[in-house]
Amino acid sequence: MPQITVDGEVIEVAAGRTILQALDDAGLLMNGVDVPHYCWHPKLTIDGSCRLCQVEVEGIPKLQIACNTPVKDGMVVHTKTDRVKRAREGVMELLLINHPLDCPICDQAGECKLQDYAYEYGVTHARTKEPRRAAKKRVDLGPTIVFDQERCILCRRCVRFCREIPQTGELAVFHRGDRSVIETFPGAELDNPYSMNVADICPVGALTTKDFRFKIRVWFLNDVPGVCTGCANGCNVHLGVATNKVYRYLPRRNDAVNDTWICDAGRMTYKEIGAESRLQRAYVRGPGGLQESGYKAALEHAASRLRALLDAKGPGVIAALASPHATNEDLLQLRRFLDAAGVQNAGVAVPIGPADELLIKAEKAANATGARALGFADAAGVVDRIRGGGVEALIALGHDVLDPAYLGGEAALAGLDTVIVLDTHRSELERVAHVLLPVRVAAEKHGTLTNHAGRVQRVRPAVEPAFEAYADGEVLAKLGARLGLAGFDGKWDVRAVSRALGRECPAFVGVDVESVGDEGRSLATVVAGATTGASV
């Protein structure tokens, strides 16, 4: 491998890369070696136009842009010389002469590369006497994005993104010189399944999402690493959290999963965390229908119904549905619960939707692959058995069995002796459930999720539910203890359960909540699920 020297430090680089790519590959870019840049983005083609990344390369008289200069073995690069400093000051000054400097009312303030680099590399005073360029404000580019032409620094990341990633090409630079503006083509709007990524890659406050703009100042947000639960892809995200509320998802770079992108539909799933439709209380069915209940009383009620049935008819009349949204740890606990109770009739119902070639997967659940790895087959068998009258009690984690591909509604469950539902959100199962127990979503608990390719990825609590709710696994631990199942003491130690994954299910050897890190790690073996759905 070629070696280059950057500011005296020797770096091994892959042949055929440019200086900036090599620094990025080595994890050094803006993390040890500061080469500020606007137009360059690791997942887009090289543009070479902002000229901010100029560096000095020994043997070449002119400064070179690091983004487009191929590495050569023995190349010596300097990023901190006076010439480089002056060039950066020049670019920053020129970028700012027409910028409105409206940071106090700009939503990007606090995470703006123009602010950051002006502070770090710019000059402190303006030398312009001329009025700044006036351009369009609050341009409605489409259903998701608002554009401020005055703030735009014409790095053209958004233009390249639309051409190269969703390949919809809605945006272009119109006119030329200092009249250049980014716009959609006449009559077209920026509308594609990935449109909101343009706001993420916009280094300034020119492109903002209608969803997030003006909701909160970004410096109030804590970034919690997590995983999008919208589909089986498991795109890595940052959850933006303040006052125990998730305000947004931003894609978190993971080159093995989602590069730096996330789809719009997945991005919006943050709203489900704090949604009104969350199941917020435990319920028990009484003579007059469902009634609010204390959590403990509901657990007791569930245990007593199940115990009666087990004693009277044995485990053969009980069926269980694993949730494809629950964590591997939750599902291992379900597996233990069913094994201890002797229940063999179990499966997982996975909702299916549109898919594409990029990120969006057909399975609209974050952990269907984990459920399969833990031995939960498709719920078709459970459904058949319910329809055939062989089931008298159902323990349902989640409500995906209501999907038309499975039961298509709650009616088939109406005659059952006992229906116990552990769920994050409300559903028609309320009409037939005897016990409803609220559980936590992935953003409210520790655990791991297994994406479509078998990559096990960590989630951690970003917010606390405003009501009493536990992880599915913890609820099952409590329920198992109340049933007197062997090995169940009512305690829930998610890390211990996670470590047991590899012992109790060989596919998970070496992967647990601590060891997978923030980048995830792959299962030894993967059971494939549905890969086809209607295209987006």
Added chain:
Amino acid sequence: MGLKVPYVTSYLTEHFADDALGTIEGYEAKGGYAAARKVLRESTPESVIETMKASGLQGRGGAGFVTGLKWSFMPKGTEKPKYFCVNADESEPGSFKDRLLLERAPHKMLEGILIGAFAIGAEKTFIYIRGEYAYPAKQVQRAIDEAYAKGYLGRNVFGTGFSHDVVLHRGAGAYICGEETGLLESLEGRKGQPRKKPPFPAEYGAFGMPTTVNNVETFCHVPHILANGPDWFRGFGTEKSPGTTIFGVSGHVARPGLYELPLGTRLDEIIFEHAGGVPGGRKVKGVIPGGMSMPILPAGQLDVPMANEFLRERKTMLGTGGVMVMDETTCMVRASSIISYFFRDESCGQCTQCREGTGWIHKIVSRIERGSGSVDDLDLLLDICGKMEGQTICAFADAAAWPIQGMLRHFREDFELHLKHQKCPFPESFEL
């Protein structure tokens, strides 16, 4: 239609007066296509490139790169088709020499293309002609049709087995399309914006194929060099800048027009002996020697030989040989304002320094011209120029900075008078 014939001719523009070379018959009657026929039948690509290198011909499009060397950069043994591009997008203000060649000697250019294509192994040539050149485009297309009809283009040229196609493409009107990679983008149907380098056109050019781009006049020298040899060619011009070129003289001169003269001809000779000097008994104030992007020279420096090795000593360049003469009534701040407006208007807008710098320079210069300048503006102008120079994808930002630097180098007094009087002190200066 067409331009007046040059006032002074040499090998390049010989027989232009009676338009004798306009048709293929006329061109052949004067010996045309003999060089190409001989080269294709008897020579090798290597020896043509060696001859071109030995001639020392420098590209006539402005940058002055040695043509033989440029041709030698084309990859050998590649599977990909190789292309030639003719840069006929003559758009530099003050430059109008290629138009004459396109109108009067389109076959000379085609013959040069054939020889060059044989040398670099190109299978197709795209002639990118500026959109406004309607009549020259018509002449070139007619010449192409004639050459195809005679078997001088197409398959099996001169019965040698060599094949070559030529396509004429009319541009859509932007100065930047004269930059070779901006030209390629425009040719491919995209917005005319120079490409970042690497890759260079010889590696990734028109439609992604190895491509060499040469100026119209450059091609026109080629048949003469191959017919007469490099030593003959070096008999014209200076040691480092051999051959003739066509100087286009405009502005305050008695006889504006085209003059084919050896490189190294003194600027004052061109202006006073050939172009008849400044009318009305007025004096020269300054001269832009090579098209608008080249820094101006003051009246005291007109003794310079017109070749890059001498012009560089005076901090300017030959460019396209467009000599723009300004007499003593001229307000150099107004001239600067006009120049900076042009570059502001024509910047493609990709690179930060060029997009923002050209606009800022124009705003400052025009403000000074209107009488609202301040003392720190002149140093600010030079500082902005310094930040634009040599830092962008193409040389446009340099082309925008150099003339302003030249104006401030030689005519700072004009700017200072504007600052002092807060108005233009040259009431007789030209108006637009």
